[in-house]
Amino acid sequence: MNRLLFVEQLTADGEVLHRHKLTQLPIRIGRAYDNDIILDDPHTAAHHAQIELNQLDELIINDLDSFNGITRANHRERFFVVDGDAVYRLGHTRLRIRTPDYQVAAEQTDFTNHRWEGLLPALAGLVLLVATGLLTTWLSDLNQGTLSKYLLELVSVIGFALGWSGIWAIFSKLLNGQARFGRHLFIVSLGLAGLELWDYLSSMLAYAFSWETLAHFTVHPLIFICAITLYFHMRTAGNKRPGRLKLYLLALALAGSGISMTKQYQASNHLGDALYLSQLYPPALRISRDVSLAEFMTDIDSLKATVDSNRKDSSDEDGPKKEEGATQNSSAASGNSSSAAITSTPSQP
Structure with missing residues (x-):
């Protein structure tokens, strides 16, 4: 037929x-x-x-x-x-x-063939890297460092970005025949800028609004920013399964966060990687209300009661151990004294 x-x-x-x-x-x-x-x-x-x-x-x-x-x-x-x-x-x-009458899917947008390629995104990425590097160096510069310090920071950041983009460009060339170095440089520039800006923004928000969570869990947003950066690198390199790629990177980010919390808990018995606000800013940045002296002393009393209770429980646990140890030491001393007495007694003819 x-x-x-x-x-x-x-x-x-x-x-x-x-x-x-x-x-x-x-x-x-x-x-x-x-x-x-x-x-x-x-x-x-x-x-x-x-x-x-x-x-x-x-x-x-x-x-x-x-x-x-x-x-x-x-x-x-x-x-x-x-x-x-x-x-x-x-x-x-x-x-x-x-069969010939099968209805194919609608035409997809070609994200690999548009003007945002080549030199333009590369220059935009370099400008973003320079601006971010100068800003972060200036914010962390308390001693008014010399020009060489700023230049060294810029050279290190730009060198890392160029090397990272070159590796992804080679990977893209092997997969789909297009290096797309400019796009990769723009992606890594956005990722580095996001890491730096979030580091400063999260500490400022934690200080301004007394959001302790932002101060306690600083590593986890950085892990997810890295995962997002990797997603766009792999999509640019030619990955054709964005849904599956998102799931893989999400699982990888969650695993990284879990490993980080596990290590912190083993080291300090706390899930967070910071126990307190380590960055202090001018009081003008404070937005949340100030705590009165009475409220502060109430919190101190509550904390003192908790510490005393924990110390008492620890003492109760150590007491029987100390008594048992003292009894053993006393028995050992008595035995040693008896042995010494027997040894020192002169023998009778």
Whole structure:
């Protein structure tokens, strides 16, 4: 029977390896050379499956009594009615069957072919790096350092950004044939600027509003900023699975945060990486209300009661141990005294 069909062999990620155009039914599939589609898969039979019409004039893919059979979405059946979106697995081979009237998806936006490429994003990234480096150096400069200090900071930051962008450019060239160095430089510049600005902004907000959480957990936002930067690097390099990539990077960021909290808890019995506000700013930045002396003393009394209670519990636990140790020491001393007395007594003739 004459009927136009397209049978596609897919990779594990759903990419098309081969597309076979066939005009005659039935279509036989397997490893034997008399098949219409010859598979190079040792996990398929010589005559594994056949595409044909059933009695209801439905297009089906039928198993030809093979050992591994045909599965769709991990379900094995004797035959399946063909669906253009379904993937059928024969051994290790993945097939998709479509007719000429299959409705393809709408055209996607080409994010790799626009003006924001090349020299323009590279210059924007360098300007952003210079501005961020000068600003952070100036904010942390309490002794009015010399010009060489500022230049050294800029050279180190720009050198790191250029090296990092070069590595990603080589990676992009290997994956999709385009280096896109300017885009990678712009991405890493945004990432570094975000890390620096968040470091200062979080401490200022914690001081202004008395948000202790921002001061206690400073590492975790930085981890997620790094994950976002990696996402855009990998998308620029040619990753075609943004949804899966987001899940992987989110899991990686959560794992990094968990490891950080675990290390801090082992070191200090606290989940946070800082126990108090370490950055102090001018009082004019304070937005939250001031704490009165009475409230402060009340908090001190409450803290003192907690410390005394913990100290008492610790003393109660150490008391029996000390008494037991004293008893053992006393017994040992008595034994030593008796031995000394026996030794010093003169023998009788």
